[in-house]
Amino acid sequence: MTHTKTSKAxxxxxxxxxxxAAANRIILGKPQEIRLAVACLLAGxxxxxxxxxxxxxxxxxxxxxxxxxxDFSRIQFTADLLPADITGVSIYDRGQSSFRFVPGPVFAQLxxxxxxxxxxxxxxxxxxxxxxxxxxTSEGETRRLPRPFFVIxxxxxAHQIGTFPLPESQLDRFLMRIELGYPGRDAERELLRSGxxxxxxxxxxxxxVATQLPALQEAVAAVHAADPLIDYVQALxxxxxxxxxxxxxLSPRAGLALLAAARAWAWLAGRDMVLPDDVQAVFPAxxxxxxxxxxxxxxxxxxxxxxxxxxxxxx
Amino acid sequence: xxxxxxxSLSREQPPWLFAAAIxxxxxxxxxxxxxxxxxxxxxxxxxxxxxxxxxxxxxxWVLMVLTVAGNLAILAExxxxxxxxxxxxxxxxxxALKLLEVRHRRDAVVVVMxxxxxxxxxxxxxxxxxxxLWLIVALWLVTxxxxxxxAGPIERRENLRLAGTLLLQSLPMMLVLYLLFPRxxxxxxxxxxxxxxxxxxxxxxxNPGSIAELVTSGEVAFRVRFDGPPPARRLLYWRGPVLxxxxxxxxxxxxxxxxxxxxxxxxxxITYESTLEAHGQxxxxxxxxxLALPEGASLDGRLAAIVARPIDSRQRFRLRAATAFRFNLQxxxxxxxxxxxxxxxxxxxxxxxxxxxxxxxxAPEELVDLALRHFNREAFHYTLRPPLLGRDAxxxxxxxxxxxxxxxxxxxxxxxxxxxxxxxxxxSGYQGGEFxxxxxxxxxxxxxxxxxxxVWFAGRGWTRVDPTAAxxxxxxxQGIVSxxxxxxxxxxxxxxxxxxxRDLRHRWEAVNNTWNQYILGYDGxxxxxxxxxxxxxxxxxxxxxxxxxxxxxGVLATILLLNLWHRPRLDAARRLWRRAQRRIGLxxxxxxxxxxxxERVRRTDPALAPAVDAVVRHYLLxxxxxxxxxxxxxxxxxxxxxxxxxxx
Numbered sequence: 001m002t003h004t005k006t007s008k009a010x011x012x013x014x015x016x017x018x019x020x021a022a023a024n025r026i027i028l029g030k031p032q033e034i035r036l037a038v039a040c041l042l043a044g045x046x047x048x049x050x051x052x053x054x055x056x057x058x059x060x061x062x063x064x065x066x067x068x069x070x071d072f073s074r075i076q077f078t079a080d081l082l083p084a085d086i087t088g089v090s091i092y093d094r095g096q097s098s099f100r101f102v103p104g105p106v107f108a109q110l111x112x113x114x115x116x117x118x119x120x121x122x123x124x125x126x127x128x129x130x131x132x133x134x135x136x137t138s139e140g141e142t143r144r145l146p147r148p149f150f151v152i153x154x155x156x157x158a159h160q161i162g163t164f165p166l167p168e169s170q171l172d173r174f175l176m177r178i179e180l181g182y183p184g185r186d187a188e189r190e191l192l193r194s195g196x197x198x199x200x201x202x203x204x205x206x207x208x209v210a211t212q213l214p215a216l217q218e219a220v221a222a223v224h225a226a227d228p229l230i231d232y233v234q235a236l237x238x239x240x241x242x243x244x245x246x247x248x249x250l251s252p253r254a255g256l257a258l259l260a261a262a263r264a265w266a267w268l269a270g271r272d273m274v275l276p277d278d279v280q281a282v283f284p285a286x287x288x289x290x291x292x293x294x295x296x297x298x299x300x301x302x303x304x305x306x307x308x309x310x311x312x313x314x315x
Numbered sequence: 316x317x318x319x320x321x322x323s324l325s326r327e328q329p330p331w332l333f334a335a336a337i338x339x340x341x342x343x344x345x346x347x348x349x350x351x352x353x354x355x356x357x358x359x360x361x362x363x364x365x366x367x368x369x370x371x372x373x374x375x376w377v378l379m380v381l382t383v384a385g386n387l388a389i390l391a392e393x394x395x396x397x398x399x400x401x402x403x404x405x406x407x408x409x410x411a412l413k414l415l416e417v418r419h420r421r422d423a424v425v426v427v428m429x430x431x432x433x434x435x436x437x438x439x440x441x442x443x444x445x446x447x448l449w450l451i452v453a454l455w456l457v458t459x460x461x462x463x464x465x466a467g468p469i470e471r472r473e474n475l476r477l478a479g480t481l482l483l484q485s486l487p488m489m490l491v492l493y494l495l496f497p498r499x500x501x502x503x504x505x506x507x508x509x510x511x512x513x514x515x516x517x518x519x520x521x522n523p524g525s526i527a528e529l530v531t532s533g534e535v536a537f538r539v540r541f542d543g544p545p546p547a548r549r550l551l552y553w554r555g556p557v558l559x560x561x562x563x564x565x566x567x568x569x570x571x572x573x574x575x576x577x578x579x580x581x582x583x584x585i586t587y588e589s590t591l592e593a594h595g596q597x598x599x600x601x602x603x604x605x606l607a608l609p610e611g612a613s614l615d616g617r618l619a620a621i622v623a624r625p626i627d628s629r630q631r632f633r634l635r636a637a638t639a640f641r642f643n644l645q646x647x648x649x650x651x652x653x654x655x656x657x658x659x660x661x662x663x664x665x666x667x668x669x670x671x672x673x674x675x676x677x678a679p680e681e682l683v684d685l686a687l688r689h690f691n692r693e694a695f696h697y698t699l700r701p702p703l704l705g706r707d708a709x710x711x712x713x714x715x716x717x718x719x720x721x722x723x724x725x726x727x728x729x730x731x732x733x734x735x736x737x738x739x740x741x742x743s744g745y746q747g748g749e750f751x752x753x754x755x756x757x758x759x760x761x762x763x764x765x766x767x768x769x770v771w772f773a774g775r776g777w778t779r780v781d782p783t784a785a786x787x788x789x790x791x792x793q794g795i796v797s798x799x800x801x802x803x804x805x806x807x808x809x810x811x812x813x814x815x816x817r818d819l820r821h822r823w824e825a826v827n828n829t830w831n832q833y834i835l836g837y838d839g840x841x842x843x844x845x846x847x848x849x850x851x852x853x854x855x856x857x858x859x860x861x862x863x864x865x866x867x868x869g870v871l872a873t874i875l876l877l878n879l880w881h882r883p884r885l886d887a888a889r890r891l892w893r894r895a896q897r898r899i900g901l902x903x904x905x906x907x908x909x910x911x912x913x914e915r916v917r918r919t920d921p922a923l924a925p926a927v928d929a930v931v932r933h934y935l936l937x938x939x940x941x942x943x944x945x946x947x948x949x950x951x952x953x954x955x956x957x958x959x960x961x962x963x
Contacts (some may be wrong), residue, residue, distance in 0.1 A: 226939045228889075242466065273940045276908040293327055295580065313905030 016268055019067050019207050025202050026063045027056050029187030033178050034283050037064060037152075039264035041213075042220045045175020046131050046258065047152040048289065051114075055180045059155040061112040062201040068213060069206030070150065071110035075127070077119040079162065083126035087136045092109060101138070106130050109146050109210055113153040117163040127151070128170050148213045168292065175257050176282070177289035223263040224273045231315040232276055233259050236283065239312045245304040247292040258286045276314045283309055323419055328463055329366045331474075332426045333359065335460035337432035339405050344953055346440050347404055348392055353383065356412035365415075367816060373415055382412055392911050404438045418588035423464050430457040442580070444830050463959055487873075489864040497859045498839040516594035517555040517743050519568040521766060523708060527699045527720040527745070530795065532761040534592070537600060537707060538828055539757040541587040547749050549791045550638040552603045552637055552767065552779065553759060555744035557617035563658045564708050566726060566741050573616025574647060578604050583638030590631045590832065597621040600744060600759075604642055607635035617740075618777075631836060644776040645921035646738075651771060657730065660707040665727065669734030677771050681738050688784040690724065693717065697787035701802045721790070724782040725766040738771040743778070747794050754825040762795055887947055888937035895930045895954045897921060909934055923960075929953040 016038070023034045037060060040047045049057045058074075075086060088104030105111065113127055126248065130136050131151050135144045153174065156163060171177070182190060208216075222272035227235075233255055241249025250258075261272070261282040266274045284305050291300035325944040337359060353504035365372060385408040386396070402458040410429050417423055434450050434457065449541040459478035463469070466477060506803075516536065518525070537553075558566035584606055591600065599612055599620035608614070609632045612622045620634075657666075673686045704711040708857040709727045714718055727740045732739035746765035748757040767781040784791045791797035833841070843854045851858060892909070896902055901920075913931040917924040940946060 079959050084890075113569075154398075226941075228886075273935075275910065275935055275939055277910045280908060283768055310906050314908060 009247065013275065014125070018234040018266075019311075022067055022204065022207060023060075023063050026204070027060050028181075028190050029184040030056075030180060033180055034060070035265075035268060036176055036178050039250050039261060039268055039282065040176045040265065041150055042070065042149070042216055043175060043260040043264035044217045044221075045260065046153070046173065048171070048174040049152065049154045049176040049180060050177055050289075051154070051180045053156060055182065057180060058112065058114060059201050061110070061152040061154070063204065064152070065110040065112075066201060066204035068110070068253050069209045070109035070148070070213070071146075071210070072110045072112070072216065073105040074112040075105045076114045077123070079118060080134070081119045081123045083308055085122050086123065087130065087138045088125050089137055098141075100145070101141070103143070104136075106136060107145060108141075108146055109150065111149075111151045113151055115156055116153040117165055120163065121164055121167070122166065124166060124170065127153075128166075128173055128211070131173050148210065148217070151237060168290075171289045172251070172253060174289065175261060176285040178285050220264045220267045221260070223267050223271070225259060225263065226273065227278065228315050229262075229274050230259075231245070232312075233262075235312050235315060236279070236287075238309070240287065240307055243308055245294055245306070245307070245312075246300055247294050250287060250290055254290045258283065261286050280309055324417065325425055326369075326463075328423065329362075329417060330412065331456075331460040331463040332417060333363055333366075335430045335453075336410050336426060338456045339433040339450075342440075342446065343403060343407055343433075347400075347407065348781070350388065351392075351404055351407060352386070355411040356379055358415060359823050362411075362414035362417075372418060378412060378416060378605050381415075381871050382408075382848070385412070399439055403433075406433055406436065419696060420464060423460075427457060427461045427464070430460070442835050448835075453487050455479060466882055481510060484874075485871045488867065491863065493837070493869055494845065495857050495859055495863040498837070498842050516761070517594060517598065517764060518596075519556045519558075520565055521558055521567075521722055521726070521741065522565040522745055523701070523704055523712075523723055524718070526722045526764050527701070528700060530762045530765040531933060534761045535590045535790055536594070536759050537589050538831075539587050539589045539602075539748065539759065540755060541585060541757070543585065543681060545750060545757060546585060546638050548794070551757075552742075552891060553745040554598045554619050554742060555598045557615075557619055557769070558741040559617075561657065561726075561730070563661050566729075569653065571650075571653065573650060576614055576616060576618055577640040577643055577645070578603075578606065578618070578637075579644075580606060580635050580637035580639070581641060584635050584637050585608075586633065586635045588631060588633050590629060590828075590836065591627055591629050592831055593630075595625050595627060597623070597625055599634075602636040603636050603638065604640040605634060605636050609633055628838060629831060629834075631840065632836070634931055641775065642777045643771075644774065646771055646776070651738045654740050654771065655733050655736065662707045662730065663713055664707075664710045666732055666734045669712070669731045670872050671736040672731070675733075678768075679878075682732065682735050682737050683770060683780055686728055687780070687782060688699050690728075690782055690785040695719075695724075695786045697783065697790065697798055699799060709918050721783045722766045724786060725768050728768045728780065728782040728853040732768070732770055739770050741957070742769050744891055746781075746791065749794070750824055751828075753821050754828055756825070756828055757805055758824060758828075793937075814950045842954070885939075888934060888950060891947075891950050891954050892930075892934050894936075895927075895934070895957055898954065898957045898959055899927065899959045923958070925954070930957060 011039065020031070021036060022036070024031050026033055029161075035046055037049075041064060049060065051057060064070075075081075083103070086104050086106050088102050088107065090099040090101050092098075093100040105312070110305075116124060116127070130145060131149075134147075134149060135142050137143075155166070182188070191268070201287070237250045237252075237255045240246060243249070258279065262274045262278040264273075265278040265282050269278070271278075284302065287308075288300055288302065288305050291305070293300050293304070316428055335423075340355060362372075364370075385403070387400055389404050389408065390396055391403070396405065397537070406429065408432060410426070413422065413426050413429065417426060434453055437446055437450055440446075455475070457476055458481055459475050462478045462481065463474050466474065517529070555647075556568045560567040585602070587602065589600070599608075599622055601608070601620040604618055605614065605620050608620055612620050612632070615621050617916050668689075672682055676682045676685060694717055697720070698718050699720055701712075701719045701723060702716045704716065709730045713727055713731075722741075729741050731738040736898040743764075743766045745759050745763045746767070747763050749760040750757050766782070767783065769777050769778060770775050771780055781791060787798040844855050846858075846862075851862075892903075900914075901916065903909065907915075909931045913924070913928050916927045930950065930953045933946060933953045936943075937946035937950045
């Protein structure tokens with residue numbers, strides 16, 4: 001590690017608590033999920049939210065965009081959505097007698113891809129390629145997407161009618177996958193009393209400006225991971241490959257994702273070093289959608305993930 | 316715990332079990348009845364098809380009916396369910412049936428264990444190199460099936476590598492046990508009687524054709540290694556049963572007890588080691604004439620060496636002999652009378668010829684010359700396929716067919732000598748052998764079986780006369796292959812005279828012999844030799860047990876040390892962290908993070924919490940922050956401030 005990087009990491013933002021607190025005021029009773037979502041953003045990865053409709057997925061995306069001062073666009077995925085509806089099209093400009101590219105909704109800093117599994121695989125892959133490459137190639141011309149570029153995709157449970165579940169290879173492109181779940185009793189009561197949260201989310205004042213985010217992401221990437229911590233990540237990845245509950249183990253890319261997410265988690269806790277606790281905290285969100293259950297054709301069971309964590313000694 | 320699902324098998328596991336089961340049972344197809352092979356093959360195929368189609372395995376009732384039917388069939392085939400053959404047949408059937416009820420890991424483990432056991436049973440049939448090689452491969456496959464059960468979903472190649480590594484790791488222990496485990500003479504599991512049926516070899520009776528039949532077998536009778544240079548081929552007479560009683564067609568060994576031989580060596584003594592294949596009889600087939608015998612062996616009064624028990628497994632003996640010798644210059648009158656005895660009637664022409672010679676001859680030696688000259692001058696042929704002889708077999712042979720093998724010549728010669736009043740008898744055994752230049756062993760096959768004659772002269776004792784040499788001297792000088800005309804039914808591999816083929820055969824036989832001598836033949840004697848080379852003189856079971864203990868512990872200790880060596884050594888922070896836990900008598904679980912541990916202490920033991928918090932804080936810094944010696948010093952100080960509390 002160079003000295004400059006160290007100083008950058010030490011150069012902590014005042015506090016992330018206000019941002020988290022503001023978000024928690026909008027999404028009630030889900031501090032852990034919000035923290036994971038923020039960590040995902042800080043780690044420079046994309047987020048997949050998996051849940052039934054009406055549990056606040058879209059609200060969470062709005063909230064994050066507003067708080068981080070990111071320009072926001074939303075794509076509602078439907079069965080008839082075409083790739084060009086996402087990436088943009090060239091239109092003939094009569095005045096200039098030439099084609100002019102009209103950027104699609106993907107040209108935004110925070111893209112909410114709502115109900116991504118309602119679109120056909122072809123359309124899905126247009127977005128997912130943009131996520132992977134950070135650029136869009138349309139009609140032979142490559143156009144860079146804005147920086148930062150953060151995708152929050154929501155998806156309904158796969159067994160719902162009219163859905164195209166994302167294939168494994170596509171799932172791997174999301175750094176984390178979280179579930180929101182039903183709100184707690186108190187949170188739900190509060191929600192019922194004060195009404196829906198979508199409007200409140202849109203009227204939030206930004207606590208950061210978009211230009212700050214790349215620097216923050218760089219600082220997160222510089223959080224120190226000592227050799228014993230790397231050993232731990234490696235042990236977890238290896239254990240996933242030996243575990244009969246899963247069809248395949250975690251890939252090296254998943255190992256990198258795990259470390260990146262743990263760094264962000266550590267940084268959110270105000271630490272300049274990753275601890276095993278950070279790895280354990282993000283492991284289910286990072287690993288579960290990348291592991292297939294050995295029996296049946298679904299994702300690994302949450303219990304198996306917990307058992308995997310419990311079965312690996314911390315080096 | 317999700318026990319039920321854990322215990323069930325994944326889709327990728329059964330093929331390994333099939334492979335292991337087939338590898339472990341396939342060679343038995345050569346020995347067991349055809350219907351059993353077919354039965355097992357059908358069950359294997361059924362199990363494989365069910366797996367392929369992902370169908371339900373047959374129910375309990377179907378299996379029960381199959382089991383009962385199989386048992387009854389085996390009972391009908393062997394008339395018993397006990398013993399080697401039916402036992403193996405039962406195991407093969409169980410294996411095939413078990414594959415039809417492999418549902419859980421427990422069943423799979425049963426299949427694997429059964430396969431291991433079945434591997435052992437192949438040695439009951441054969442201990443050849445090919446079997447050994449097959450079993451190594453099969454052992455590998457069975458072990459791979461076992462690792463596939465336990466190692467989780469891993470690649471096929473990776474799994475084979477894992478199983479191979481396991482087997483290689485067991486090699487040192489295997490060598491220690493092989494070299495040092497006390498050797499029991501005879502097979503460990505006491506082969507039942509049927510192990511020795513159908514063995515070829517000399518018998519104690521000889522009639523025209525019996526040796527010719529033996530000669531068509533290319534099987535090895537024994538192998539010999541001489542300490543010095545091997546004697547000339549024509550001197551290599553290996554003595555088997557001496558046949559004295561004649562009933563007109565068959566020569567038999569006499570059961571009379573004779574006094575001890577007196578042998579006088581006229582030449583240098585030759586020492587050699589002979590490795591006899593099992594032949595089910597007591598003959599040692601020693602080189603004429605034996606001067607010194609191994610322990611437990613004796614002479615039968617006719618210079619034939621015998622051992623106390625039939626030779627039922629390959630055995631090694633050290634012997635000394637002299638090829639120039641004189642034997643029983645004095646002989647008991649009763650023995651001489653016995654060796655003049657002929658049937659009262661039959662073969663009149665032979666008797667007349669003998670009487671004619673008796674009149675001509677001035678000395679007994681001349682009788683022998685006359686007879687040999689007769690065989691040599693008249694148109695006698697040496698052949699393995701003589702025509703059938705009539706009732707007066709000797710007359711028929713001497714005056715009509717004149718075509719015969721060694722037993723015809725020996726038999727008629729002895730008849731003529733007795734009829735002419737000279738004590739004579741037939742000696743059966745082997746003559747010659749094939750010298751393998753690669754390993755220096757002389758290989759004597761059944762095809763070298765021979766019969767010759769022995770006559771007694773006053774003043775010279777029993778003297779060997781080989782009438783076959785008078786008809787076909789090549790038989791004695793060069794061996795059976797050169798002596799017989801083309802087209803005789805000798806084993807094909809002996810007849811082939813291409814040099815490269817013979818060279819190849821020599822090579823293969825040398826390898827085989829090495830295997831027999833050093834791997835299979837590693838007996839108590841070899842073990843003693845091996846240990847005496849290491850400096851241990853008095854080898855008894857106590858020494859063996861001690862050595863076994865030392866060497867076994869040595870191997871285990873080496874493995875342990877290697878493991879310790881490869882284990883990441885604890886760094887200073889980790890050691891201090893351990894010490895802190897010992898000091899307060901609490902343990903941080905392997906998967907528990909230090910922060911979680913601190914939290915637990917806060918809940919369960921608030922008084923201790925501040926000190927533990929400090930330790931945890933410094934430990935995390937020392938272990939997970941950038942390296943800084945101050946962190947370690949702070950951690951050490953914090954640990955030393957911990958109160959000492961031990962679990963009582």
